[in-house]
Amino acid sequence: MAVAAPVGGARAHEDGAVRATVAPAGAAAGATVEVSVSGCEGTTGSAGAGAFEGDAQLTARDGGKDSLHGKAKIRGGVSGSYDVTVICDGHPHQRAGTVRVVQRNPEPVSPVRAGGGGTAQFTSVASAGADEAGPGTRHAVTGLVLAGVAAVAVAVRSVRRRRSE
Missing domain, CATH: 1.20.5 (Single alpha-helices involved in coiled-coils or other helix-helix interfaces)
Known part of the structure; x- marks a missing residue:
């Protein structure tokens, strides 16, 4: 009977040693996010999520092996939370992190009713009974x-x- 012991890369995958963080924590569709990954032994990798337009290409900053960094753009028309899958050291690390896509506040497409124009409707109601003949x-x-x-x-x-x- 043979027993297989997990090697270092597989053990890191099982223990959840590879972690991905996405900044900002809540991003709107169309925004660019920074993906930081810790726990990989190599100096390159990639991170993907259903919310990304494409995979984020990860590289080590200053040649170090502490963490990998990359950028990804959020696809349009998505919202909610998505799992981030990291591929480094030749292995996929599923659910290494999450990205949360939030709805952007709608931007006005026409002039905003502000100032005297926006309050005109209130004054017309208040002065309906007043004499409008002038001084x-x-x-x-x-x-x-x-x-x-x-x-x-x-x-x-x-x-x-x-x-x-």
């Missing part, structure tokens, strides 16, 4: 009195200035 006699008299006071003040100041010279 009345009381306002006209008040304006004339204030204009007269201003004219007298200017005249008095002009007279004082001439006397002091």
Whole structure:
């Protein structure tokens, strides 16, 4: 009877030693994400998910073996969570991480009703019972009195200035 012992690469796969993280944690369709993978012994690999347009090609930064990095673009029309499969050291590592695709807030396609135009509907309801004839006699008299006071003040100041010279 023969017993097969797992070799180092298979053991890493079974133990879940290969981990993938995707940044940002929640990305919208069309966004580019950074994929970082730890636990691979080589300096290259790839990472794929159902949400990616294509596999992210992973390489080690500065020639180190600590982690692999790559970029991937999120496909349009997808949402939800997707498992990330990493291929490194000649083996696939399924469910090494997840990527979460979120819905992007809709962008306006026409001018936004803001400022006075957006509040006009509220003022029309509030002033439906108000008299819309414009300023009345009381306002006209008040304006004339204030204009007269201003004219007298200017005249008095002009007279004082001439006397002091």
